[in-house]
Amino acid sequence: MIEINLLNAPSKLGTTAWLITGEKLPDKSALGLDKHEYEILVKQRDLKRNICCIFSKEKVQHFVFLTLVKEGYKNFEAARKAGASLSFEIKKSGLSELTLTTNNGDSSILLSFAEGLSLAQYSFQKYKKEKDGGSIKKLFLSHSKLNKLEVQHLNTIVEATWISRDLVNEPVIFLTAEKLAEAARDLGKKSGFETEILNKAKIKALKMGGILGVNAGSKLPPTFSTLTYKPKGAKNIKPIILVGKGVVYDTGGLSLKPTPNSMDSMKSDMAGAAAVIGTLYALSKNKLPLFVIGLIPATDNRPGEDAITPGDVITIHDGTTIEVLNTDAEGRLILADALSYAKKFDPELVIDLATLTGSAVRAIGTLASALMGTATKSVKEELIESGYETYERLIEFPLWDEYGDQIKSDIADLKNVGGANAGAITAGKFLQHFTTYPWIHLDIAGPSFLNSQDSYRPKNGTGVGVRLLYNFLSKRVKNK
């Protein structure tokens, strides 16, 4: 992990990177350059180079130019991307410590620059003999308006995103449902939330037929974890609940996914759970005064000999019967148990995150998650705003009554698949059936796992959801 610190003493530390915004360059003494070096810098900027390195006083100085636009949130994203470009430039040099500063009066632009740079340093190294990840170990931020706490908070958010990415990238041979629950418990001990892990017997006793049904074809037991963060002085009395789909591997079950390709990335089908764990880690480590509970139903989905078959009928925790016509539509079955279980906490708001449908990916690709739900217009707007601020963008899909007709069953209360069209929405309608409280569903199937790198979003697990939810929840603290 990278350690990000506030620099209050003048830098004795070699390498510095300047984020330069606007037309006017700081003067050469402020940049620590001599006349000749300064001329090189001016020339590079005039040639519209984005990054320029100058070897000055036996060290490399980096300069990154950024053109600002009217919309503030776009500038923050541009600063993150500028940080990522610098990160890749530096990777080759093996540099371990770096000081970041800017000529911009707004310290949040420097925070975004540092955020992009740190997020881009990530790579999943666990199974590599020859490690070749990012080399930066310490970042120092220098800005007159920054305080220590803000920098620490950023550090935690980056760390939580890395944690979430690690969980997604971890293959199922290691990360079983039990291991996922243990990972949550260990992270809770480090940061300050409690984890209760229900085993298969307890899941049976609670009649969570969705989890048991999906798990039936597996040799490994399911888990149901409750992560509780209830700080003294919390601003809310009723909890905010985050539910994460924890399918540690999705083969499709007997409705087997076709290979090659469509199954290849399905170790990532617990990205919702990873986002919930990462968010709780960040909230508790940063001591945000909010009462938040995470619920994680977890299992793999396999076609073993006891697997549920297309046409089977199972019963969810609340007594609803489901005709399972496609065992690959398993996420909604385990989420149904969790959404029903959530009622007992009398929540203020429930947000579920799930890699739920290929339909969402086809509709909006990897640039956004689909938002649906019954929460108020203002909650939706706040979330969508957080989406722009973090660039984990959201777009609302409708949950009109008529879509619900597609999941009516002839022989049970519901069936688990709709028609050929609007699959992300019919999945949302299915989940809605189990909610009695203000509720938001985020289908993160697209942005949770990338087949190619996109700036500071790496190839494979992206950790999407952590920065989004943290932003949304921390704004709720301020508004209370």
Ligand code: BES
């Ligand atoms: N985990 C998949 C959804 C998915 C697809 C996530 C691609 C990420 C990338 C989910 O369990 C699934 O298989 N959904 C089916 C539902 C269908 C059978 C109704 C789908 O979307 O094809």
Ligand code: ZN
């Ligand atoms: Zn599936």
Ligand code: ZN
């Ligand atoms: Zn799935």
